[in-house]
Each structure stands twice: as structure tokens, then as C-alpha cells.
Amino acid sequence: MPRSVILLATGLFLGVGLGFVLGAGTSPQETPETMPSAAADIAHDHAAHDHGQGGHGQGGSHDHKTLTEVGDMAPVLTLSIHPDGPQSRNLHIGVTDFTFDPEGVNGPHMPGHGHAHVYVNGVKMPRAYSPWVQLLALPKGTHEIRVTLNANDHSQLARNGQPIEATIPVVID
Numbered sequence: 058m059p060r061s062v063i064l065l066a067t068g069l070f071l072g073v074g075l076g077f078v079l080g081a082g083t084s085p086q087e088t089p090e091t092m093p094s095a096a097a098d099i100a101h102d103h104a105a106h107d108h109g110q111g112g113h114g115q116g117g118s119h120d121h122k123t124l125t126e127v128g129d130m131a132p133v134l135t136l137s138i139h140p141d142g143p144q145s146r147n148l149h150i151g152v153t154d155f156t157f158d159p160e161g162v163n164g165p166h167m168p169g170h171g172h173a174h175v176y177v178n179g180v181k182m183p184r185a186y187s188p189w190v191q192l193l194a195l196p197k198g199t200h201e202i203r204v205t206l207n208a209n210d211h212s213q214l215a216r217n218g219q220p221i222e223a224t225i226p227v228v229i230d
Contacts, residue, residue, distance in 0.1 A: 124215035125166055125208045130154050131216035132169070132206055136225040141191060144229050148175065148190040150204055159186035161209040171214065176203040192227070200227045 132155035139147040150173050158170035162184075173185035177192065178200050185204070192202070205222040206214045214221045 123212040124218065124220060125210075125212040126218075127168065127214050127216055127221070130169065132214065132221055134204065134206055134221055134223045136202065136204055136223045138202070138225060138227055144193075144195050144197070146192045146195065146227055148192055148202060148204075148225075150185055150188045150190065152188065152206070155206060157186050157188065158209060162186075163211075164209045166208040166210050166212065171206060171208045174205045174207055174213075176205075177201075179203075195227065195229045197229050200229070201225075202227055 133151075133153045134155075135151035137149045137151065139149065141147045154169060156170050157172060158167070159172065161167060161170055162172060173190075175182040175185050175190055177195070182190075182192075184207075201224055203222060203224045205220060208214060
């Protein structure tokens, strides 16, 4: 009898401990919108659902198709590609009159502040909150890299109705 009680107590202790460890690792508040990792953007497919009235985050609307006019102080955007292994490249996003503002994301538009959206062959990659982005394991062939400058509210910056964006080809041999 004492042996079975010891085994039962050990099983309960291990089961509760394992349940606590597993439960602590998966917080119900952690969603693709609140995950701090770059993988959150890959998991969050905007075409798959409607954001409805409330939008995302604290800033309300989260519409990538809306244009925000920048006026006379339009940022200038240039792209360059730098080798980083056989199939990976580093993308440099050169900007003038623009400040990458990761702390302001999902907030209201602030002139001259925001982030970039990076697309590889039309597929949105994680957002860029700085001028350098690593493009990993690109398959062999020619790829089109497109970058848009976006306000903190995710609207695309534009001048005279034209989105501020640039494209550059990348060839992987």
C-alpha cells in the first residue's frame, strides 16, 4: 500500500508540474498580432479575412491599400542587394526624410515616420523596422523584391496619388 501511494503522489506531482510548464508557455494573449517575432507577419495573411470595423492594434484601421499623402516632404526610397551566402541576400532599404519607427507601429500617422513592407514575388514578408532585411534561402531563379513605405497606421505613403515604393530584381544562380 505505501508503494502505491508514493507512485500516485509522484504521478500527480509530475502531471501537475508538466501541465504548469506547458500552460505557462502558451499564453492566451499571444496571437499573431501581438507576437514580437518576425514570424507573426508570415502567419498573418491579410487576404484571408476581413478586419472589420475595429481594425488592428491601438490605431484602429489596418488597411494596406489606403494611401496617405506626404506632401512636399516625400521620402525617397532606394533599394540595394548584398550577397549573404549562396541563396540568401541582404536587402538595404535606403531612405531620406523618413524615420523607421517600430515603437509607433499600429498608432496614428506621424509625418516622416513608419516602417516598410517587403514583398518577394508579391508575397508579403515580415515588416522592416530598420534599413536592413535578410532574405533567406531564396530558390534559384529571378525574384522581384518590392518595398513600400508605410505609415504607423499601415497605410501606404504616397505623393500625388503615387505610392512610394521601389522594386529590384534578385537572381539566384
